[in-house]
Amino acid sequence: MDEALNVLDLERRVLIEVAATVEKEMWEVDFWTGKKVEVRISEEKAKKMDEWYKKWLKARAAGKYKYLKPEWKWIGDAEEAQKVTRINGATGYSIGPAGSLHPHKLATAYLKSALATGQAELYSWSPVQKLTRGEDDELWQVNCEERGTVKARNVIVCTNAHTPHLFRGTDIDDFLTPFQGQAANVTPPPSFSGENYLDTTYTMEEGPYLIATTHAGIILGLYHEVAVEKGILEKKDVFGNVDDSYVQPAAKNWLAEYCKNSFTNWGKEAPGEGAMRFWGGIMCATKDTLPLVGQIPSEQVPEERNQGLYIAAGYHGHGMARIALTSKYVVKLATTGEWDEGMPESFKISQDRLERGRTAPPYITAVDKIGGVTSKILNAVGVGGVQSVCR
Structure with missing residues (x-):
């Protein structure tokens, strides 16, 4: 549970980091901050979300993040969920801080900022084919074929x-x-x-x-x-x-x-x-x-x-x-x-x-790659051994 909290807290801090960077650098990347709703439409998932939310609150209150006020709230009332989210048949929703932006504009802004330092170089259309390092070489060779080779420590x-x-x-x-x-x-x-x-x-x-x-x-x-x-x-x-x-x-x-x-x-x-x-x-x-x-x-x-x-x-x-x-x-x-x-x-x-x-388990097997009814039948009877699992 402690590690799960660490992962969630990283995401909380990423929003803060990006917001601060965009504001400081005055980047025009269509950045927006507000709220996000996570909508449940089945009773089963709403019940499970209620259980998870209570566990999260308990874990947050007992660990190193107890100084943080819970930024997420779970509402398990279906009528309110449908009114707030406007989703047909919603059974509940959680709401908390979120942001959105134009990812290409953000990536470009980071690149421009790096290039402006004079300490970075950008090689466009240079798909890397392989990485090698000679026995006595302290540098890696990044092979981009016809675009050449970049050497780096x-x-x-x-x-x-x-x-x-x-x-x-x-x-x-x-x-x-x-x-x-x-x-x-x-x-x-x-x-x-x-x-x-x-x-x-x-x-x-x-x-x-x-x-x-x-x-x-x-x-x-x-x-x-x-x-x-x-x-x-x-x-x-x-x-x-x-x-x-x-x-x-x-x-x-x-x-x-x-x-x-x-x-x-x-x-x-x-x-x-x-x-x-x-x-x-x-x-x-x-x-x-x-x-x-x-x-x-x-x-x-x-x-x-x-x-x-x-x-x-x-x-x-x-x-x-x-x-x-x-x-x-x-x-x-x-x-x-x-x-x-x-x-x-x-x-x-x-x-x-x-x-x-x-x-x-893999995400896809040789049987899955066949596709159609054939895949379904072969998987159902266990042909191919290990079954793939989507997650």
Whole structure:
């Protein structure tokens, strides 16, 4: 429980860190701070949330975070939940602090700030093919093929879903699974515009996450777990997929219908309203759902020469809430050798953790890759052995 509190507190501090940085640097990144609601639509999940909330309050009050006033509140009244969230059939909701921004604008702002110091260089369109280090060489060679080779004493691998190919056949390769996510931009009708516009961000049971942007309508994101468990997509469509050039038709249809089917009195959508744009993106799942952060174990590199090689990858679709401080802390580790006490220990990459991952069920199996009715039948009768688990 203590480590769970540490992970949650990191996310609390990330919001504070990003808000302070954006304000100090005066970055224009569409940053917004307010509240988030996490909506439950089943009695079972509402009851479970009530239990978890009480456990969280008790643990917070007894541990090192007892000085903090609980920033989240759980409301288990269905009538109030439906009134506040405007979600049909809501059975309860939690509400707490949150923020949203334009991730590309934020990443660009960080890069511009780094380049302005005169101590950073940016190499665009330089996909890394491999990392090598000679027997007598103190420097890593970052091979970008036709773009050349960069030499560095310290290398931090922050390539997330595109990390496994750098460690083919290793435990890291097995621990990380790329997956494709789906998103949509929704222009709301008058019933949800102007003074009726949503004033919080959302996560919904058996639904998407939702960001009500400051100027560009609503963003919906389809969770990989929801996509698979609701039968919107098959595992072969999601896991192991690194192609972000297209949108899954079934996901597009589901996202297009979500607001109409879920929000009370959404109303009819006129031309130019509703889901207007769709896109895909690639994220990275891990065997235990937590990121791999720290110095890469010697067992994962040739000749066990791991000095100066670090990683921060595998955010499981939850990177926006963790990356800002995780990246800061891994840089501290690389430059000083010190593990910041603000970084959860459960994030630390270790050989033991990677080996435990070998015993965890995969996200996709050879049988899953067949797809369709054939996969369902073969899985039902146990062909292929180990069953995959979505998490």
